[in-house]
Amino acid sequence: MEVSSFVDSTFFSLVIFPIIIFAMRLCDVSLMTIRIIFVSKGIKFWASVLGFFEITVWLIAISQVMNNLDKPLYAIAYALGFATGNYLGAFLEEKIAIGVNLVRVITNKEAQPLVDYLNKEGFGVTSIDAEGSKGPVKIIYSVVRRKDLKKIIDIVNEFNPNAFYSIEEVRGINKGIFPPQNVNFKFRNKLTRKGK
Structure with missing residues (x-):
């Protein structure tokens, strides 16, 4: 079968x-999600690069849908790509884990x-004594790389599963103490449990 006849075939058109x-659409929406995150974190150059590829892919996809409005399957594929692209973009952003967070315990x-x-x-920690609604408490602050966020939360939960913690995104930092990259955290049963 020749290429031109394959492209003109019903199978090509419908599948x-x-x-x-x-x-x-999956590709351009994933790029858009990551680009928006880069913009929010001040990563201008890579946000611009991603924006170029994002809009190029989008223009090609939307032109094909608009030129074939008599084929609703194209619009459905376009919409499904959009929905799936949002999910994929968020998933990729979690895996890339750019930036730092403030953890308050x-x-x-x-x-x-x-x-x-x-x-x-290796975590930098600041702790202060404070007064809560039910008596004295300790407030612990730590600025951590997003890649280390799960590790520090696991440590806090091992220490006290009932501890209150909040996580905030930090736009910029100056200096700081961070654990070395690729450290294997084995903390189970290493913490002294006092005041249960």
């Missing part, structure tokens, strides 16, 4: 081309074992 439109337990353990694992 292959909608898949191509879906894949293009409030606990009514004796927190020194947690502070000591976090320091030992």
Whole structure:
């Protein structure tokens, strides 16, 4: 079968081309999601590069849908690509994990074992005594790379599963103490549990 006859075939029109439109939309929406995150984090150059590819792919995909309005399957493929692209973009952003977060932990337990353990694992920690609605508490602050966020939350939960914590995105930092990259955290049963 010649290429031109294959492209003109019903199979190509009803199966292959909608898949191509879906894949293009999947790609451009994923790029858009990551580009928006880059813009919010001040990564201007790469946001611009991604924007160029995003809009190029989008223009090709939308032109094919607009030129074939008599084929609703193309519009459905376009919409499915959009929905799936949002999910994929968010998934990729989680895996890339760019930036830093502020973790704030409030606990009514004796927190020194947690502070000591976090320091030992390379996290910068600031702790202060405070007064909560039900008595004295300890507030612990740590600025962590997003890649280390799950590790520090696991450590906090191991120390005190009932501790209150909040996480905020940090736009910029100056200096700081961070654990070395690719550290294997094994903390189970290493924390002294006081004041249960």
